[in-house]
Amino acid sequence: MAQDTYRNFKELQDKEPRNNYNIVEKRRNTSPVAIIAPHGGKIEYHTSLICKQIAKHDYSYYCFEGKRHNKNCELHITSTNFDEPKCLDLISSCNIVVAIHGCKNPQSDRNPQSELTYLGGKDDSLKTEIRSRLEESGFSVDECAKFSGSHKDNICNRGARKKGVQLEITRTLRNKLKECPDKLNRYTEAIRAAIRDEIGKNR
Numbered sequence: 302m303a304q305d306t307y308r309n310f311k312e313l314q315d316k317e318p319r320n321n322y323n324i325v326e327k328r329r330n331t332s333p334v335a336i337i338a339p340h341g342g343k344i345e346y347h348t349s350l351i352c353k354q355i356a357k358h359d360y361s362y363y364c365f366e367g368k369r370h371n372k373n374c375e376l377h378i379t380s381t382n383f384d385e386p387k388c389l390d391l392i393s394s395c396n397i398v399v400a401i402h403g404c405k406n407p408q409s410d411r412n413p414q415s416e417l418t419y420l421g422g423k424d425d426s427l428k429t430e431i432r433s434r435l436e437e438s439g440f441s442v443d444e445c446a447k448f449s450g451s452h453k454d455n456i457c458n459r460g461a462r463k464k465g466v467q468l469e470i471t472r473t474l475r476n477k478l479k480e481c482p483d484k485l486n487r488y489t490e491a492i493r494a495a496i497r498d499e500i501g502k503n504r
């Protein structure tokens with residue numbers, strides 16, 4: 302990823318006209334779960350859709366959405382710098398935080414699999430649950446250093462328990478999820494089942 306245009310939300314806010322981006326937030330105060338898409342809209346395509354579909358009607362969600370006509374990548378604030386106040390406020394009260402991202406497909410000579418989810422973040426327990434549920438549902442999961450999401454300042458790790466999970470979903474898989482409602486449902490239900498398992502453990 303090229304260097305970000307903005308180092309934090311304040312810089313973006315000072316330079317970008319307000320109609321270049323959108324902040325979508327739905328709070329469900331009874332839920333300990335927040336699903337977030339900090340690079341939604343046209344920044345990382347279909348991550349807003351996947352985020353909202355995981356949240357359904359019971360989890361809180363948040364999307365920062367690019368709406369520019371072009372160069373939406375300039376609205377990308379990298380996860381360790383992402384500090385939009387509404388997002389920080391929402392996740393500060395949530396025990397479970399799952400961030401949805403989009404990445405490029407892996408290099409074909411290294412990994413022929415183009416439909417892939419890279420799991421990262423510091424919540425190892427939830428990561429394990431998500432891996433097993435996604436694999437049960439026929440999705441391929443991997444981890445890699447580039448998408449480890451292990452920095453304490455990564456937005457997924459700034460919830461109430463200071464640990465969360467991030468999903469980096471390849472371009473091909475995102476496109477398939479967008480095109481195929483059944484597949485999207487299978488994917489998001491797998492993640493919801495993993496979250497339910499995790500909530501059950503902590504009781």
Ligand SMILES: [Zn+2]
Binds near residue numbers: 339340345401402403
């Ligand atoms: Zn991202």
